Amino acid sequence: MIIKKIAVLGLCISLTINSVAYAGVLDSIIDESTTVEELDTEDSNEKEDSATEDLSEEDTTVEEPAVITAKFSDIEGHWAKNWINEAIKLGFVSGYDDGTFKPDRTITRAEFSKLLNGALKTEKKADFNFTDVKSSEWFYDEVRKSVASGFFSGYENNTFRPNNPIKREEVAKVVSSAMTTGGVDGEGATLLSDYGTVQEWAKPSVNAVYNKGYILGYPDKTYQPAKALTRAEAVKIIYEIIENENIEYGINITNYDELYTSAVVVGDINILDSVGTGNVYLKNVVVLGDIVIHATKANTVQLTDVTARNIVVKGENNPVKIVK
Template sequence: MINRMKKKWRGLMTGLLGISMLLGSLGSVSAAPVPKDIQGHWAQAQLQDWLNKGYLGGYPDGTVKPNNSITRGEYVALVNRLFGYTEKATVGFKDVKSTKWVHSEVAKAVAAGYIGGYQDNTFRPDKPLSRQEAAVITAKILKLNTQTTTTKFKDNAQIAAWSRGSVAAASTLKILNGYPDGTFKPKRELTRAEAVGIIGSSVVHKPTAPGGVTPTPTTAPTATPAPTASPAPTSTPVVNPGGGSGGGGGGGGTTPTVPTVSGATYGYVGSVTADVYLTPSVTGTVYYVVAPYSSNATAPTAMQVKDGLIGTNMNGLNHGSKTAVANTSVAFSVYGLQPGTEYLTYVTVTDSSGNWSAVSTVQLKTAATTGTPITGVGRLEMGTATAAVHFSYGQTGGAVVPVKYLVLPGTAADPSAQQIANGQNSSGSAVAVPFSGTVTSAAPGTPYTLNLTGLSANTEYKVYLITGSDNTWSPVELIRIHTK
C-alpha cells in the first residue's frame, strides 16, 4: 500500500514538474539567462523571447530541451495561454481525471473547439503530438480554409487525408514549414521548439474577438458561467433562423423550402476508395464526412458534417464539399479507407439562403484485397490542363507489378477491370494516351506521382487504377479530380 502511494505521488510530481518546466509564470518581461542548449539553435531567438516573457519555463539544470517531443496536454496548455482561452467545457474523457493538472487545460481546449478526443472516449494527454495534428489544430484555431489539399511537399502522399487540407492552409501562411529536403514529415513528433514557432506564428494571424478586440494571454482563468448542455445531434433539417421579409399589407414572412437529398447511394467500391452519389433538391453545396461503421452510431448534425465532424469534437476519416445543381446527380470519391471494412458516409446539402437538409447516410463495405492491391490514392496538384494524383501499391520490398490507369470524363459510365486493363471505356472503345497507360516504374510500398496532361479546364474526370496481369486484377480504385 505504501509503495503504491509512493508511486502515485512520484507520478503526480513528475506531471507537475513537466508542466512547470513548459510554462513560465507570465510575469513582467525581463531578460532571462540564455540556456546552454538553445545557443545556436534555429529557434533561439523565439525561445529566448518566450523565456523572457514567462511564456516558457526552463529545467533545473539550466536547459530548455528544445528538441524534446511535446505532448498533446502540454501543447494545449501553451495554446490556451498564448490565445487567452479561459472558458471551460465539461469533459468526460476517461483518461483525464479532474485531479490531473491537464484537466483544466483540456476543458479550455474543448470549449475553444480546436481539439477533441478519440472514439474510445480518451484524450491521450501524454501522447506526443504529431506535426499533422498540429496543423489541424492551427487550422481550427485560425478558421483556415482547408478545401485545398494540394501541398508542395515531396511526401504529400504520406500526409493523412484528414489533415492534408490543414497542412496546405497552414504551410501557405508559413505557420508550418517543411524541411530542407522538401518533405513535411507529417507523422514526426512535434518538438518543443517547433511548438513555440507554430503557436507564435499563429498568434499573428489569430481572429479578432467580436467588436474587434483581440484576446491577450492571461495568467489565470477567470470565472465563467457553467456551460449549458448542447442538444443531442439529430438528423432534422436546419432552417436559416433569420426572419423572412414581410409581405405586402403587413403579411408574415414566407416559409423557406427545406432542402432534401434523394438517391444517396454508392457506385464503384474498391479496397481504399469509394464513389458516392446523391441528388439534392436545391442548388448549393453538398458536404460529406466519412466514419467507420457502427451499428449504434448517431448521425452528426448538418453543422458537424460541414466541419468534418462525426460527433462532438470527433473528426471524420475524410470530408469535403462539392457544388450542386438542383435535381442533378452529384458524385464524389472518398478515399483513405481500409480493405474489407464497413463505413458510413454522412451527407447534407445547403442552399444559398443557408437552409440545410437532413443528414443522409450511405453505408458501404470496401472490397477485400486480391493479388497485389492498390493501398492508397489521393489528389495532388490541379492545373487547367494538367493534374497530378498519387498512388501506392503492395508492400515495401515486394514484387514490382504494372499499374494500369484510365482517365474518363466525370459523367462517363464506369468500365470493368478488364476494360481498364485494355485501355477501353465502358463501350469497349480504345482510350488514347495520355488518358490511358501503364506504370511500370513504381516501387512497391512507395507513393508514386502520376502526372496527367491534355485535360480540359474546369472539368471533372475520373481516374481508375488497378494492378495485376492477364485476367487477375485487383479491385478497381477510383478518384475524382477537377481541373481549374
C-alpha cells in the same frame, strides 16, 4: 471597434461556409435548453482532431524575431533561440528547474494544449468524457480549455491520450482551428514529395497551415506528417500565430448591416438585441467558443468562412435565419 468593420448597408449577398478548411470543428445549432454538448471523438488513424510538427530542420523562411539575450543554458546557438526568448517575454513558456529549456525534447498533446491555451489566454472550459484525463491531473483544466476552444476532440474510444507525443499532421489540425484562412488558397503542401502519406482527415489542415506559413516542409521537400513535434517547434508555430493573426477577446455585436471580418475571437461572440431587425454579417472569422444569438428580431445572420464550436439561438421560437 473590436473587429474591423465594413459597412454593407443595402448589400444582399449569398455566403457559404468553408467547411473543408475547418473539418473536425463542431458547428452545430442548438437552442438555449441544450445543457449537454456531445464531444466529437475521432479515430487516431482517420479522424484525429489535433496536430503536431517538428521544425528543427524545417525550412524557416519567415522573419526571425529580434535577437535578445538567451535565458536558458541550452538554447545558445539553437535555431529557435530567438523564438523561445520572445515566447518567454510573452509569458507562455517556461523552462526547467535546472535552467534548461530542452528545445529538442518532444512535446505531448497535453503540453501542447497548455502552450496554446497560455498563448491565446483562453479561459472558457468545457466538460468531456475522456476516460484517461482525471481531475487530479495537472493538465485537466488545460484539456477542458482546448475542448471548449475546438482545438481538440478525442478518439473514438473516449480517450484523449494526453501523454502521447503530438505529430506534425495533428498539430496542423489544431493550428488550422486557431487561424483565419481567407485569401490563403493554393497548392502549398500538395507539392511536397510525401504529401500522399498525410492522412485524409489532416490533408485540408496541412495544406492550409502550409499556405499560411505556420508549418512548412523540410529542405528535402518532405513534410513528415507522422514526425513528433519538439518543444522548440511548438514555440515557433504558436509564436507565429500570435504575431500574425488578428486576435480579439469575446465581443458583443450591437450594430446591424455591418460586416465583421478577419479575426480570431477568443471566447464567444454575442449578437445582441440592439441589432434590431437588421442583418449581421461575419466573414473569415474563427470563434474559439460559441456564437450566441440573443437578438430576437434580427432578420438574418450571414456567415462565410466562419467557424465556431456552437451556434446558440436564445429565445423561444426565435425566428432569426442563419445563412451559411
